[in-house]
Structure formats: structure tokens, C-alpha cells
Amino acid sequence: MSAVPADSARAQQEERENFLVFSKGFLSWALTLDHKRIGLMYLIGVMSAFFLAGILALLIRLELMTPTNTYMNNQTYNQIFTLHGAIMVFLFIIPSVPAALGNFLVPIMLGAKDVAFPRLNLCSFYLWVSGAIFFLAAMFYTGLDTGWTFYTPYSTTTQGPVVAATLGVFILGFSSIFTGLNFIVTINTMRPPGMSWFKMPLFLWATYATSIIQVLATPVLGITVLLLAAERLMHIGIFDPEYNGDPVTYQHFFWFYSHPAVYIMILPGMGIISELMSVHSHKSIFGYRFIAYSSIAIALFGFLVWGHHMFTSGMADVTTIIFSALTFTVSIPSAIKVFNWLATMYKGTVQLNTPMLYALSFIFLFTIGGLTGLWLGALSTDRVLHDTYFVVAHFHYVMVGGTLVGFLGGVFHWWPKMTGKMFSELWGKVSCALVFIGFNLTFLPQFVLGSRGMPRRYAQYVPEFQELHVISSIGAFILGIGLFVALGVVIHSLMRGRKAPPNPWGGATLEWQCSSPPPYYNFATPPRVNDPYDYTPLEYRDAERGWEYVHPPTTDTPATEPEPART
């Protein structure tokens, strides 16, 4: 075997055929049907949305440094927190993991060439873009001040582009539905031979569960915002007490989507953590089936608990109690996941690199987020804490400490695969530390604020609360710096990063079997399907600074080296 010429030929071919450079020009990206390119475009899109909403968050924290109007008036403050919430929810968190990372990973993890409906996938991306433009244009034009929840009758009477914004949400909803639909079909029909349901990577289980929610819940959001738009345009009176409609019914409609949407946000993050914990502990996942089933359980239970957003809204007592009981059922699968992740590290070989540190931060923060949910699920304490900063802190611990930190961990984990470049470990760890410290400093004081009675969405507040607000604001700026460092790390890696080996972390899922970045057709030869968490045949190679299979798990598959290109 003449290793050197074959290797260089292979390297050249990889260089030529990798999906980033295979075809060039703006249109080759804008009209691409390649799931990897669409995933990358999503990544850039959601990161821009996050950047925008993050700046708004810092503006809010700056304003809240003093109890009175610091530099914004009330109206501006209301518009800015609405924008912050709406952009974060609809443009960042919901599409972040499924649409950006999911698009890139789902087909590769399945050893497939693409998602089932590539054109629908591109359509979904453009729906997201147009929805985003529509939404942002509407909100920046006159300023929307309804809060991201559009509660009636405020949203039916306030001045502002409510109709345009709801149509933006409607379009974004369709984008989300199509992504979910695509993933369900892809995972159902395009698994390779040998990959049964319980040989799937847990990220795919999480994505599958997420997609179920997207398909089932998002249409209800669609009809809700459509009825809200009709309410404003034609006064149909379904939600408007002016015509004997019922605002509490609006809240039922809204939360029937928006509570499951919370699981659209967190489940993919949990899927990422399942992968990260196993790969970076170099240890087979503990309790695979429990984690897989708990994803589905969370998705289904998630539909039963929407009423816990409405404990003080004027729901009837009987409904309130039922919803409280159901709410606690959803806490169990989440707890199971956390315990299984911890047990995965037991007797493993834990590599404390950037993605792993993010994963460990996730467990720390998500545990706080989850446990504080107990206060809010319990009826008597929720009566006091509802709509206070306690709730604000709780959902930021889940959404930011959970989803965002998981997302960052996932981005760092798969960054070498997506771009073919390694990033600076040192600065990656620094960013993680800053994010962790800044985040806790921002939101821990808010629990105390909430239990002392500080209501949310207040532009001005009573002076007793100032100290804690100032601490929180300082934390927010540290968090902001941490995120900028993270951005710097990935941008630096694009320019100066060392070339990534196919398998830098020693992962056993299929995406690590193709080159980094993958060729446009993903796999030159059909990948070997094996247990996604079996690390025994992997061996670290110092020369490549990556991992390789030393003895193929099955005898009938060809050698590790892919066949030369067939043209």
C-alpha cells in the first residue's frame, strides 16, 4: 500500500469536494439544497438574531441600574423588552438547535445524503428569513409593546403593528413546522440498514421528540395569531371582552403552543448534552433507553401542562389543580436525564475541554432552572411568585443556562466538523468561565428579587430593589463579554485555526466517520453503522491529533480508507 501518494490524493480530493468550497458563488449558497449549507446559513441567521436580542438585553439591564427612568422612557422600555423576548423566542431559541445544528447533523448522523425533502428545507429557511424580516421591520417601524405573548385585550387595543407582527409569527411558525416535518420523515424513512431505533444517537431522539412538538403544537399558534389578527382587523370578538369574548381563552390558545414550545427549546439542548457527556467522558452513555424514552415523555407530557402559566390568570380552581398535578409529571423525565448524564461520567475518562465544560455548566445551570420550577409548579408558592423576577430568573436559567449553553457546547463540539478548523482551547475555556460566572451573577439575584416581590416588565421600580438589580446588571455585562469572547474564538479559528482531523474528540456517531468538513455528498462509502456509544475500537493518533478506528467492528465492511472517487 503506497500510503503517501494515496493519502495526498485523498487529501486533495477532500479539499476539492468539501461542501464549503465545492461550488462557488452567491447563488450556489442562496439556492443550495444541501442540508449542511442550509444548516450553516441558519447558524449565521440565528446568531445574528441572538446578537441583536442580546444587545437589547444589555440595554434593558443598563436601564434597570436605577429605579427611575435612566435613559429610556417607559414606552421605549416596553418596546425593547418586547423585542428582546420576541426575537429571542421566535428567531433564536426555537430555530437555534433544531434548524442550525439539527439540519447539519441529522442526515449525517443517519449516514444519509440529505434530509427527505431538501427543497422544503430550503423553503423553510427562506420562510424563516422572510418571517424574520417581516417581524423585525414591523416591530422597528413603530415599536410593538405587547410583550412576546400578545395577551388580549392589550394587544387588540394598543397602538402598534400587532397584525404585521402576528403575521411574522405565523410565517415563522410555518418554517418551524416544515423543519420538524422534514426531520420526522428523514428519521423514519432514511435510517441506514443496521440502525434500529435504539441504535440511534440520542441527539436524534431529542430531535425527533422536538419535531413531534413542532408538528403538533405550532399549527395552534398559527390559528391563534391568525384569530388575533382577525380580532384586530375585523373585531371578531373571540378574545376581546369588548364583544363578550374571553381573554383567558386566548391564554389557553397561546400556551397550548407556547408551553410545548418551551420543550422545543430545551429538548434539543438536552440531546446535545447527551452526546457531549458521552463523547468527552469517553464512556458509553448510562441508561440509553431511559434518556431516549424521557425525551419522548417530555414531548408528550409537555402538552398537558400549559395551564401552569395561568395559575393566577383567573382559571377555575379545578383546572388549576389539575394543571399543577400534571406539571409535576414533566419534572420526572428531566430529573432522570440529569442523573443519567452524571452516571455517564462514572469511571470514564473525562476530558475537560471547551465543549465538556459547557456541558457541565449546562448541568449546573439546568439543575437550578429545573429545581426552581418546583416553586412555580406548586400552587401556593406560585400565587406569590407568578409574574415576578423569580419567574424571569427561572426561565432564563432554563432557556439561557440550558438551551444557550447547550447550543454553545454543541457549536464548539461540532465546529471542527462543520468548518474543518480547530479552535483555541484556552480561549474557549475562558469564554465558558465568563459565561458561567456572568450568567449566575445576572440571574441568581433575580430569584431573591422575585421572592421579595419585584414584578416583571417594570421600567421603574421601588428603590429597595436597586442593589440586587445593579449586581444583576454587572453580571449581564460579564455574560456579554463572555459571549463576545466565544464569538472571537470561532472567528479566530476560521482564520487561523489548525486543520481538524475527521474525529478530533473520539466520537462514535456516524458524523465522525466522514472528513472534516464533510464532502457535499457526505459519505464516499456507506458508513459503518455501529453502536453510537461504543468507544472500544477507537484509538487516539498523535500524528493526526484525532481518533481512528483500529479494528473495524464488523468484518464484512471494507477498510477504513474510502474508495477513490468514482466520477
Place this chain on the structure above:
Amino acid sequence: MADHAVSSHSSHSEGEHHGFAHPMPVWQLLAVFFALIVLTILTVYQATFDLGNMELVLSLFIATIKASLVVLFFMHMLYDKPLNAIIFLSSFIFVALFIGFTLMDAHAYQDSVELKQVDSPRSEVVMPGE
């Protein structure tokens, strides 16, 4: 990827082989259509009687029979993969959850609702048609 993962494929009935296609026989299509028309006439007819609460039940019962005919035959669910049927039917569980909880709650708090008189100003509206 020599073959695909979901390999179980429902059997092709009636021995007609057109690849994986399953053409419906014409008599079945016509029979289903006439059954639907008859049921429509029936439901219009039963609506002429005042049956009180039974009217709702009966109308919805007939509508459900019609819907089942459409789903089973026109939509080929009878000959489709069971997974598709499960997916479609399970959506109704979620619809029931949604409607059930919302209705239950709204009825439970109705005693606290105060209805107001809504002005319906006929004389104030200028009809676009005039």
C-alpha cells in the same frame, strides 16, 4: 443504503400489481361516493326534526361516518402503512386535550363572567354596496 429502514410494507391486496401502487377499484370509489351522498341527504333530513340534544350527537355521528369513509377509502388509509394511520389518528387525541381543557376551564369560571351589551349600529354603518 441498499434498502430503507422501514421495511414492513402493507400487503398489496387483490393481487393487482402496479409496483407499490394500489389503484382503487372503480366500483369501490362509486359505492363510497353514493354512500356519502345518501348520508348527506340523511343528515339534512334528520335536521328537519327537533330532537333536542340528540340532534348534535346524531349529526356528528353521521358526519363521523362520512369522515371515516373518506379517510378509509378515498385517502387509502385502509391500505396504507399503519404508522400513517397512527400518526393521523393520534392528532385527534391532542385536539381533544386542547378543546377539552379549554372548555372545561371556561365553563368552570363562567359564573364570574359579566356579559355586556354590544351595540350593533345598523344605522351608523354605511353599506359599501349602496
Place this chain on the structure above:
Amino acid sequence: MSAEAAIHGEAHGHDDGHGHSPFLAHHFDDAEQQYDSGKLGMWLFLVTEVLFFSGMFCAYALYRSLHPEVWTFASQFLNETLGAFNTGVLLFSSLTMAWGVRCAQLRQHKGLVICLAMTLGCAAIFLGVKAIEYTHKWDLGLLPAGSYESQYLPGMHHSGPSSWLYVLSAIPALCVVGFGIWYGLSLAKGDKQKSEVAGPLLVTALCYFVGVGIGLAFESAEAGEHGDVAHAVAHTDGEHTVDGHAGDAHAAAAGGDEHATEEHGEEHVEEPVADVAASPAFQSEELNKLLASPGETTMVASAAEEAAQVAKPGEATEAEVDQRGGAGLFFSIYYCMTGVHAIHILGGMIVLTWLLVRATKNHFNEEYFGPVDYVGLYWHIVDLIWIYLFPLLYLIK
């Protein structure tokens, strides 16, 4: 597999590496996997449709169960005959659609084109009838809650097709002209494929006017013979014309009351009285209104409000249900449900046209009939929703 052909974005969907069908996408192994994926995707889409409509069914169930008297009052303004006719039309279009799938599977190209054309035609008839129903209600002021106009107050005289109908018919009329010209040109050029598309489209556009004609015929027949609707249309068509007396609201309201009681007979009068009487909220509201009114001057009170005050709590009749605006809520839900359904019909017509074009190009065979099947599924679910809408809105009193 040829690398050239697999370049994404250029030749996607035209990879003939497997030789079966020119439409087998490169990432699928065979036609059956592609078909199954598409079918699963379509069923999932239907699931989203079901949940989408569930929001409106929820609103329907909620307000119907809370205010049954409003439903009893308002549903009489809906024309059952037209509803039943439209149900038949949609059922027939479902038959032709299902038959079309069969034709596609059996490579009966002619049959497929005919089936698709008939489905399109039925859709157009449905919309034509719907246009009549809508415009008739708009003329009567049977509008959503915010703009609902009381049926017991003087209003505009309504006769013949309203100008709204002309507005709605403008686009179909343009379609008739456009498709007519296109059909003529393609015939003249002898382009068989184009004329096979243009012909059915022309027929479809004409079918809309058939629907309008049928709708007009039924609507006037109904108004002539049926007591329920005669009552509704009474002050516009019949003997009790009160238009031109805007100032005389008092008399008109009273007149409407009597009229309702007379024509309606035992079956309707008893119920609403009992229902409204049983609801103390209405009563107290009414009382408040009366108690508060002596202090008010007539400066801000419009004619409508005067009439509202005239309706005394004791005589809680249909006029009261009407005045309270609850009837507007019924029409809100009616317009939302049927309107969204009609939009689905329009969307279906667009994809059917796309199928028609492909059918004339002989794209479909026993290996590749997925698109026809998927559109068929969609079309049937639209029909299925109407199967429920018809009794819920038109029949159940």
C-alpha cells in the same frame, strides 16, 4: 452515481442513476422509499391541518355551549340548501380526485386530466356558491361581532346581487377572459399540451359563474318559500319594509319583535326566552343600562342605543339575542371557519393546476404518482373538514 448530476441546487431531482424514473431524487434509494417518505410527510402535514382547524372548532364549541340561544337565533340565517348543495359538490370533487389517483397509478393520462379538470370545476362551483352566501350576508349586515348589524333595526333595502358580488367575481371574470384567449391561441397553434391545460382552466373559471348562478337561484327560492329565512330577510324583501325611517327606530324595533313572534311559531320562541331568562348576567346588565340611562342626555345616544334601551328585560326575545351582539360572535366564527376553509380550497386549486400541467406532460405512472396522491390527501382533508362544518354551522339548531 454521477457526481455531476448530484450537485445540489443544479440537477436536483433529475438524477437518473437508478434508471426508474426521471423524478427519483438522488438521496433516495428507490421510488418506493421516495413515495413512502412523501406520503408520511403529507400525513404529518394533514396532522398540522387538523390542529390548525382545532383552534376554530374550540372557539365554536366554547361559545356554542355558553350561548346556545345565540346559535339557535343566528344559524337560521344560513341557507341549508346551499350548504347541502356545496357538500354534494365537494363530495363529488373528492370522488374525481380519488379517481384521478387511480388514473395516475394506471397510466390513464386522459382520465387523469379529466378527473383533475372535474375536481377543479367542482372547487370553482363551491366558491361561486360561497360567494353568493357571503355577499348576501354582507348585505344584510350579518358580519363579525365588531360590525354586526342588528336584524331588528332599519337598514338598507336589499334586492338582487349586491355590488360585493361584482367585486368578488372580478378575478374569475379576468380568468375566463385570460384562459379563453390562451385556449384559443393554443388551439390555433395546434399545441395539444397547452390546450389540454387551458381548456380545463377555462371550464374551471366558467364553473365559478355556474356556482354563482346556482347560488342565486337557490337563495331566491329559499327566500320565497322558507319561513326562517323569510323572517330574516323580511325587512329587506318582504312586506315589512321599513327602510328610509332611520329616525323611527322605536317603531321598527317593535315591529321586528312582533314579526319574529308571529312568523317564528312555537318551536323557536319558547327556547330563547327560557335561555335568556335563565342567564342573570344579561338581566342585570340590562337593568344597569336602564338605570343608568335616565341620567344620560341624548347627545351621545345614537338611534341604535335608543332602540337597545327599548328592548325591555321582560321580553327577552330573539330581538334581544340579536341586540346583544352575541349573534355577531356566531358570524365571526362562521366567517373564520368557512373563510379559512375557502382559502384551503383556493390553495388546493393552485396545486391542482400544477398537477394538471404535469399530467398533460405525462409525468405520472405506477412508479411515480406521489404528487397526485399527496394532493389527493390534502383535497380529501379539506372535504373532511367541510363534512363537519356543514352540520355544525348549517344544520344544528
Place this chain on the structure above:
Amino acid sequence: MLLADVNETFWFPPKASTFAQETDSFFMAIMWISTFFFVLIVGVMLYFMTQYRRRPGYRGDSRALHNNALEITWTVIPTIIVIWIFARGVYGYMDMVRPPAETIDINVTARKWDWSFQYPNGAISDTLHVPVNKAVRLRMRSVDVLHSFFVPAFRAKTDLVPGRVTTMWFEPIQEGIYDLFCTEYCGDQHSEMIKRQGVFVTSYDEYEQWLAEAAKPPTHPVAHGYWLYARRGCKSCHSVEPDRRIVGPSFAKSYGESLTTSTGESVVFDENYIRESILNPQAKAREGYQNASQMPSYQGQLTEDELMAITAFLQAMKQDDFISVVADEDGLTKEDAISLGFGDEEDSAETAEAGAQEETAEGDGTRPESEEASGEATSPDAEQDQ
């Protein structure tokens, strides 16, 4: 001042109602449970992180481990704990939603962005006065959008839903002055829809005394108009200082002026205009204010006399000395009114003192007076309760 923050703790505001003890101890119980699990999880995590970290000379095992007993343990134990939390939560909740048979009923009306409270004897005030150790039930209405009534010291919160009457109850156990917040987002001035030290818990005698005085409105129309201005929600949007815009236009120096409406018409700010703007606020919006948040209609909420009084008050707002008096910190005090000639001579003597005291406590110029005796049609609140 009677600031009742003596038993304030790190986590909680003062415990001023019967709910506080139960809720706070439950809060702390969950806190200890959570702390236990948090320390357990993070402790194990840190231990594994260091014990099994990749280092020279250590090689972990990568094979799968499984232990069903462990899985079942960590499923069952949390399940039992959350069942207990649920049950205790319901127990506390049932207490919060079941008022006792004997309550003092107070009607609460919320509007953008103010509260008004109507007491059993018909008195209306913009502050909440309740006696200690008596159960109080609030029957709450909103005239425009969703609001939420929250007194942290009482650990009590309920939303106000337009079109409905929501109720809540509490029993204060400690005398003092507390804050009231609106916790459901309601627009521009949401964060100012608070009663900073506007909830007074006093002994029953003091409460009775206050109630008797609060039921008497001034008889002079101007003073009556100001009295209404201060407690019927006008104050939160319309200032009495010239050219100061809160949300709506200032009342100062408006009467008799000619204005331009948003449609370009010219109207005179006269009696008819005032009347229409109160009863049908959107009919002739002033130019520059058409995008301001909508003012709710007061149709049916004010009597003829009250409308007249407000008109008289606005008319008086032409005078500079009157403006300067009402625009200062304390608003229109009894003495001011008398010195300006708007006072009620007959009852000024006995109430002036109490009134002045009240002013300083509240700092917002409200004064104890009673509802005009205008027959049955006092206010819709009163009637809808029948």
C-alpha cells in the same frame, strides 16, 4: 412613618397576612429539598470531574454500564417528593381561594393605570384601607386590559380580567403600610400602576373612623371635581401642571382654548367637549395624542353631578393660583380649598385635621370624603354586585 419592614428577611417581604407563614415555610421547605439535590448533583459532578479526568497513567473504562435499580431509585424518589410538594401546594392554594364566611367586601376597579377601591359604605378611595385581623374579600374588575393585584406582604395575587369579576381574599395580621403592585403587563405606565405605601392596615377602630370620613365628598363643585380627579383614574394620565404630558394632555389652562383634533377639525375645549371626551374618548382625539394609549370610556361610571364637578374643576384650572396649588406635592388640601374659596365651610372644621393628616401619609392629595348622594345610580360597581 409606620413602615412595617421590621420582620423583613433576606428572602421575604414582611409577613403581613395569614398566608405569609404557610407560604414562606413551604417556600423554605422546597428550598431545602432543592438545596439537597443541587448539592448532591453538583457534588457528584465535581467529584467525577476530578476523579475520572483524563490524566497520564489513568485509563477509564469506556464500556456501557447499566443499573436498573439505580434508574428506578432516581425515578421513584423524585416522584414521591414532587407528589408531596404538589399536595402541600394545593393545601395552601385552597386556603387562598376559599374565603371565610364573614368578610369585609371591597370592590376594586383597575384601569390604565390606577386602582380605585369602593368600600361597603360607598366610599371610594385610591388607596386600600383594611382593618387588621379581619378577613377582607376583594371583588375585582378591570375596565380595560388585564391587570393583576399583588401585595407582596400579603402573599396574595390575582389577575383582573375585563368582562369578569375575579375575587381574592386575605386577612392582614400586622398593622402597617405596604406596597401594592400591578403584576400583569398593562402598557406604558405598567410600572407606575403601583400604590407605593398605599395599603394601610390599621386597627378596626381606625379603619371605621377612616371609612366614615372617606364617604363624604366635598360639596363645592371644584373641590369635588378635584376629588374625583384624584381618585377615579384621571390623575394617572393627565397632569395638572401646564404642558406636562404623562400620557394624555395636561388639564392646566385648557378650558376655553381652541384645539385641533387629529382629523384636523377645530373644537373649543368647553363643557360639551369635556363631556364627550369623558364618555366617548376616541371621538375627538386631540392632535398629537391619537397614538397615545386609548383612554377607557367612563360611560355609565360617572353621574351627571360628577361630570358637572369635573367640568367645574377643569374650568378652575384656568387660574394660575389654583394650578400652582394643585400642582404642588400635596395637591389640593382642605386649607388650600378654603383659602381659594372652594372649601366646604360646614364640614371643614371637623375634617380638616384628619384630611391634612391623610395627605401627608399618602403624599398624593387624596382626601376623605363621601360619594355624592345621587340616588340609586351611584356607580356601576355598586349595582352589578346586586
